[in-house]
Amino acid sequence: MRALVLLAATGLVLAAAAVPVHGADRGPAGEFMCQCGCGLTLANCTHLSCGPRDAALAEIARLEGQGRSRAEIRAAFIARYGEGVLAAPLRRGFNLLAYWGPYWAIASGALVIVALAAAWARRPKTMPAAAASELTAEQRERLERELQALED
Amino acid sequence: MGEVGTLAIGMAFVVSLYGLAAPLVGLGLRRHELVRSAVNAVYANALLLAVASTALLQALLARDFGNAYVASYSSRDLSFWYTVSAFWAGQAGSLLFWAALLAGFAAVVVWRHGHHRELMPYVVATLMATSAFFTGLLTFVSPPFARLAFAPADGSGLNPLLQNPGMFFHPPTQYLGYVGFTVPFAFAIGALATKRLDDEWIRATRRWTLASWFFLSWGIIFGMMWAYVELGWGGYWAWDPVENASLMPWLTATAFLHSVMIQEKRDMLKVWNLVLIVLTFALSIFGTFLTRSGVLSSVHSFALSSMGPLFFIFILLILGVSTILLVSRLPALRSAAELDSLISRESSFLFNNLILVGAAFSVFLGTVFPVLSEAVRGVKISVGPPFFNQVNVPIGLALLFIMGVCPLLAWRKASPRNLSRSFLLPGALGALCAVVLLALGISHPVALAAFALSVFVAAAILQDFHRGAMVRRSHGEPYALAAVRLVARNHRRYGGYVVHLGMILLFAGMAGGAFSTEREAVLTKGETVAIKQYTLRYEGASTYPTRSALVTAATLTVYNAGHQIGVMTPQRNIHKTHEDQPMTEVAIRSTWREDLYVILAGLGDDGTANVRVIINPLMMWMWVGSVVLTLGTIVAFWPERGEALRNRARYVVEGV
Numbered sequence: 001m002r003a004l005v006l007l008a009a010t011g012l013v014l015a016a017a018a019v020p021v022h023g024a025d026r027g028p029a030g031e032f033m034c035q036c037g038c039g040l041t042l043a044n045c046t047h048l049s050c051g052p053r054d055a056a057l058a059e060i061a062r063l064e065g066q067g068r069s070r071a072e073i074r075a076a077f078i079a080r081y082g083e084g085v086l087a088a089p090l091r092r093g094f095n096l097l098a099y100w101g102p103y104w105a106i107a108s109g110a111l112v113i114v115a116l117a118a119a120w121a122r123r124p125k126t127m128p129a130a131a132a133s134e135l136t137a138e139q140r141e142r143l144e145r146e147l148q149a150l151e152d
Numbered sequence: 153m154g155e156v157g158t159l160a161i162g163m164a165f166v167v168s169l170y171g172l173a174a175p176l177v178g179l180g181l182r183r184h185e186l187v188r189s190a191v192n193a194v195y196a197n198a199l200l201l202a203v204a205s206t207a208l209l210q211a212l213l214a215r216d217f218g219n220a221y222v223a224s225y226s227s228r229d230l231s232f233w234y235t236v237s238a239f240w241a242g243q244a245g246s247l248l249f250w251a252a253l254l255a256g257f258a259a260v261v262v263w264r265h266g267h268h269r270e271l272m273p274y275v276v277a278t279l280m281a282t283s284a285f286f287t288g289l290l291t292f293v294s295p296p297f298a299r300l301a302f303a304p305a306d307g308s309g310l311n312p313l314l315q316n317p318g319m320f321f322h323p324p325t326q327y328l329g330y331v332g333f334t335v336p337f338a339f340a341i342g343a344l345a346t347k348r349l350d351d352e353w354i355r356a357t358r359r360w361t362l363a364s365w366f367f368l369s370w371g372i373i374f375g376m377m378w379a380y381v382e383l384g385w386g387g388y389w390a391w392d393p394v395e396n397a398s399l400m401p402w403l404t405a406t407a408f409l410h411s412v413m414i415q416e417k418r419d420m421l422k423v424w425n426l427v428l429i430v431l432t433f434a435l436s437i438f439g440t441f442l443t444r445s446g447v448l449s450s451v452h453s454f455a456l457s458s459m460g461p462l463f464f465i466f467i468l469l470i471l472g473v474s475t476i477l478l479v480s481r482l483p484a485l486r487s488a489a490e491l492d493s494l495i496s497r498e499s500s501f502l503f504n505n506l507i508l509v510g511a512a513f514s515v516f517l518g519t520v521f522p523v524l525s526e527a528v529r530g531v532k533i534s535v536g537p538p539f540f541n542q543v544n545v546p547i548g549l550a551l552l553f554i555m556g557v558c559p560l561l562a563w564r565k566a567s568p569r570n571l572s573r574s575f576l577l578p579g580a581l582g583a584l585c586a587v588v589l590l591a592l593g594i595s596h597p598v599a600l601a602a603f604a605l606s607v608f609v610a611a612a613i614l615q616d617f618h619r620g621a622m623v624r625r626s627h628g629e630p631y632a633l634a635a636v637r638l639v640a641r642n643h644r645r646y647g648g649y650v651v652h653l654g655m656i657l658l659f660a661g662m663a664g665g666a667f668s669t670e671r672e673a674v675l676t677k678g679e680t681v682a683i684k685q686y687t688l689r690y691e692g693a694s695t696y697p698t699r700s701a702l703v704t705a706a707t708l709t710v711y712n713a714g715h716q717i718g719v720m721t722p723q724r725n726i727h728k729t730h731e732d733q734p735m736t737e738v739a740i741r742s743t744w745r746e747d748l749y750v751i752l753a754g755l756g757d758d759g760t761a762n763v764r765v766i767i768n769p770l771m772m773w774m775w776v777g778s779v780v781l782t783l784g785t786i787v788a789f790w791p792e793r794g795e796a797l798r799n800r801a802r803y804v805v806e807g808v
Contacts, residue, residue: 033534039392041536044385046736049754087536089521094529098521102514102543109506117499120490 028060028073032085041087154219154297157207161248161295164200164255165287167193171280175273190276191262197283198259201252205239208248208296212238218303221245221296227309227729229700234310237319241310243444243459244296246323250440251286253331258283261335268356271342278338285466293459309729315700318378322371326398329368330436333405335360337433340426344477349422349484354412359789361412361429365405366785372398373778384736384751386670386766388774391540396519397439400512404432407508414501417563419488423478424505426485430474435512437467442519493565500558507554511547518543549601552659555652556582556609559616577615582608594667602663606656613649639787647788654784657777664746664770672753672764683765686748687711688720690761701725701735706752706761710741717741722752722763747771 027043034045035052042060045053056077063073077085089095171193178186208221212235217223225238225245240249258279266272290296310319336357343353375395376388389395408428414421441463478485491498518535525533560574586604594600617638624634639646673681675690682688691707705721723737741748747768754762 031538033536039536040385040390041538044387044390044537046383046385049734082532084522084532084534087534088539088542089525089533089535094525095521095533097524098517098535098539099543101517102510102547105513106506106510106547109510110503113499113502113506114494117491117494121493123490 028064028070028077029057031070031074031087032056032077032081033087035081035085153207153210154216154299157204157211157297158295160200160204160207161287161290161297164197164204164251165284165291167197167200168280168284168287171197172277172284175277179273187273190273190280191266193280194255194258194262194276197280197287198255201248201255201287204290204296205248205252208245209236209239211297212236215307216303217305217307218299219296220298220300223300223304223307225307225310227307229728230307230310231699233320234315237314237323238310240323240327241314241319244290244294244298246327247286247290247294248296249324250327250331251283251290253327254279254283254286254334257331257335261338265356268339268342268352270346270348271339271353271356274342274345275338278341279334282334282338285462289459289462293462307729309700309727312701312725312727312730312733312735313382315727316378316382318374318382322374322378325367325374326371329364329366329371330401330439332360332364332367333401333429333433333436335364336408336429340429341474341477344426344474344481347481347484349481351412351416351419354415354425358412361405361409362785362789365402365409366782366789368398368402368405369781369785370778372402373775377775380771381738381740384738386668386749386751386764386768387665389537391518391535391537393442393519394439396515396540397435397442400515400519401432401435401439403508403512403515404428404435407505407512408432410501410508411505414498418498420490420498421502422485422487423482426474426478428505428509430470430478431509431512434467434470434474435516437463437470441467495561495566495571497558497561497563497566500554500561504551504554504558507547507551511544511551514543514547515540545598548659548662549598549605552602552605552609552656555655556605556612559649560612574612574615578608578611581611596666599663599666602659606660606663610653610656613652617646617649640792643790643792644788647784647786647790650784650787651781652784654777654779654781657773657780659777661770661772661774661777664773665768668766668768670764670766672762674756674760674762676758676760681763681765684767685713686765686767687714688750688763688765690763691719693755693759693761700729701727703737704752704755706755706763708739708750708763710748720748720750722750724752724755742772744772745769 029043030041032042034040034042034050035056036045036047036050038045038047038050040046042053042056047053059077059080060073063076068076074086083090089098091099171190174186174190174193178184178188178190210216211219211222212226213232215222215226215228221242221244222238225241226235230238238245240246258276261279262272262276265275268275336353339353339357343349372395375398379390380388383390405428408425411421411425411428415425441460444459444463491502493499518540521535522533525531556578560571560578562570566574582604585607586600589600589603594603617635620638621631621635624638625631629637669683671681671683673679675681677690677692680687680689688708688710691709693704693706695702695704697703703723703725705723708720708722709716710718710720718741720739720741722739725735725737727733727735736751736753739750747766749766749768751764751766752761753764756762
């Protein structure tokens with residue numbers, strides 16, 4: 001039962017991965033990589049004057065002015081610059097490995113831990129023969145009490 | 153001095169090779185004088201690399217532009233401190249810095265840990281093998297004392313991006329972290345080679361690991377601060393490949409710091425701990441590989457060189473040797489104990505490790521995915537911040553949750569009573585936080601989860617601390633004294649708790665990023681731009697020269713809800729040696745609630761100013777969290793009373 005609860009908790013966390021995560025939405029400019037080589041999105045390119053960024057931002061403004069949707073702008077950019085312009089790869093085909101690989105790995109690891117723990121918990125424990133205690137009853141009682149306090 | 157430096161590096165390479173071979177040959181031939189001589193080689197290596205470092209520093213400060221490295225990374229107008237920092241600004245200098253740090257650490261290891269007699273030959277051989285690799289690169293591939301055919305009148309100067317106080321703190325702390333992990337790795341190899349697979353190697357290197365983790369943490373934090381104030385895009389983490397490369401060993405090292413406790417307390421996870429330290433060391437080298445190989449494009453990359461394949465081979469060597477040793481010792485690495493229950497502190501540590509290593513894997517996969525995609529599909533793709541945020545935020549939340557659960561569970565097996573007693577209050581407070589935030593209109597799911605979990609974790613930690621203090625108080629101690637003595641009795645545990653509190657503040661600061669807002673405006677003199685409760689009025693621009701740059705500053709008067717609260721002057725600087733690369737100097741006004749961040753994006757010929765204003769909530773929490781993390785590490789690092797005595801007694805017993 002506990003294993004099921006833990007698995008469910010892990011599943012919930014993994015399910016959270018399916019929920020898109022957005023910080024401050026910077027519009028389409030946050031979706032595309034700047035082509036100047038800065039390694040940042042158009043919204044974050046740090047260059048004061050940047051030809052590729054300014055051209056791309058003008059292109060976005062032009063497409064928005066024509067009433068194009070975000071998906072249409074994305075398609076237009078992919079057609080023009082290739083898939084590499086996207087700051088996050090498309091969620092399809094081989095790219096799914098990048099999106100889901102870590103979660104599969106974590107879920108597999110969680111399953112291994114749960115299975116091992118269940119197997120170990122079922123296995124009878126071989127306890128070494130206890131040595132004759134040299135504690136008095138009063139000492140043993142105090143030890144039990146303090147261990148309990150520590151445990152709590 | 154250049155010739156002296158070259159000679160010193162060449163000799164250090166030879167001495168490192170000797171330090172690698174002598175202990176192994178000495179053990180094989182049972183010639184103990186050879187083994188002992190390797191220790192002298194370690195000291196000699198440290199001395200030689202100190203001489204080489206001094207020579208490079210002297211060349212930089214003397215403006216010896218006949219030296220190719222000095223001419224490339226410094227100039228006459230560069231201030232003293234930035235000239236010193238040019239030591240690690242370029243490829244050759246940073247390699248020398250790495251080699252010198254490693255040589256110094258190796259000298260401290262043989263000086264302080266000589267009593268681990270059986271481990272030391274292998275420890276020395278591993279440290280010297282690493283040193284031989286770096287000194288070999290300095291000798292044959294990237295010599296820092298190469299001369300130009302003629303000396304220019306002035307150097308090219310330091311890249312303006314690097315002219316920030318961060319340059320003095322970020323690379324050294326980062327390198328201290330990376331290089332420091334060589335020591336626990338070397339002890340792990342020693343333990344595997346000698347079959348001394350108990351927790352001796354872990355005890356011997358506990359402080360090295362903690363110190364390396366601490367420096368790497370600060371390396372990352374300094375990097376974040378630097379990016380925030382210097383790069384001028386309003387953020388602190390761009391998921392650049394090299395930033396990721398620093399995060400990966402940090403994640404595995406954090407997992408290692410936790411899992412070693414299980415080995416020390418329960419004699420479990422021996423293989424796992426060895427795997428973690430090997431991974432941590434290999435990932436530290438991987439970061440250096442990324443900056444020097446040109447495999448992935450990064451703002452941190454050095455000039456392209458032939459070093460990439462050599463680093464790759466070195467990483468393969470590290471993984472290969474470690475794997476062979478590990479596999480051959482598997483029978484001796486069986487745990488003496490097993491998990492008693494899934495609901496126990498041991499299993500929560502396992503889940504903590506799983507999530508940390510999963511996070512490292514996630515970052516690794518995202519970082520190398522463009523290369524993978526090109527190899528498999530032949531399509532070049534980019535993996536930027538939106539992807540990493542999407543994949544890693546849920547993992548981060550899971551980590552935050554497990555951080556709160558860990559201290560609440562009892563060792564071996566948690567009873568239902570233990571669970572209800574421990575979870576009730578923190579769980580209720582976390583839920584209350586979520587309800588209050590929802591009532592206040594905050595509905596961003598990730599931020600809501602992060603804040604609620606932060607409250608849950610903080611409550612769990614404080615509750616555990618309070619209970620410990622109350623137990624002592626029941627023995628007649630005043631509460632304050634009880635609290636102090638509680639920490640004094642177990643620095644490691646309570647230091648760890650303080651580190652967790654620091655991490656909560658860091659998480660909360662990151663969650664604040666979900667609510668950042670920005671506005672961009674072109675202003676003529678006297679015009680204003682409003683963002684949330686702030687109004688900024690443009691008063692005009694001024695241009696003036698400094699020693700190294702032409703500065704153009706816009707003056708903006710800032711009002712908060714109608715009240716003037718100050719003046720901000722974002723700048724745009726043109727450095728003399730890099731005129732084609734104008735730099736922004738942002739203006740930041742910080743409060744505990746939020747940062748007002750202003751960028752001067754451009755100035756028009758008609759006197760207009762293009763400004764970008766960003767409000768970043770809770771940024772200060774991150775920096776305060778970093779300080780709290782430091783305090784916690786200091787507490788955990790501090791030796792406990794009687795610890796030295798216990799260790800001495802252990803060696804006496806083992807010696808007998």
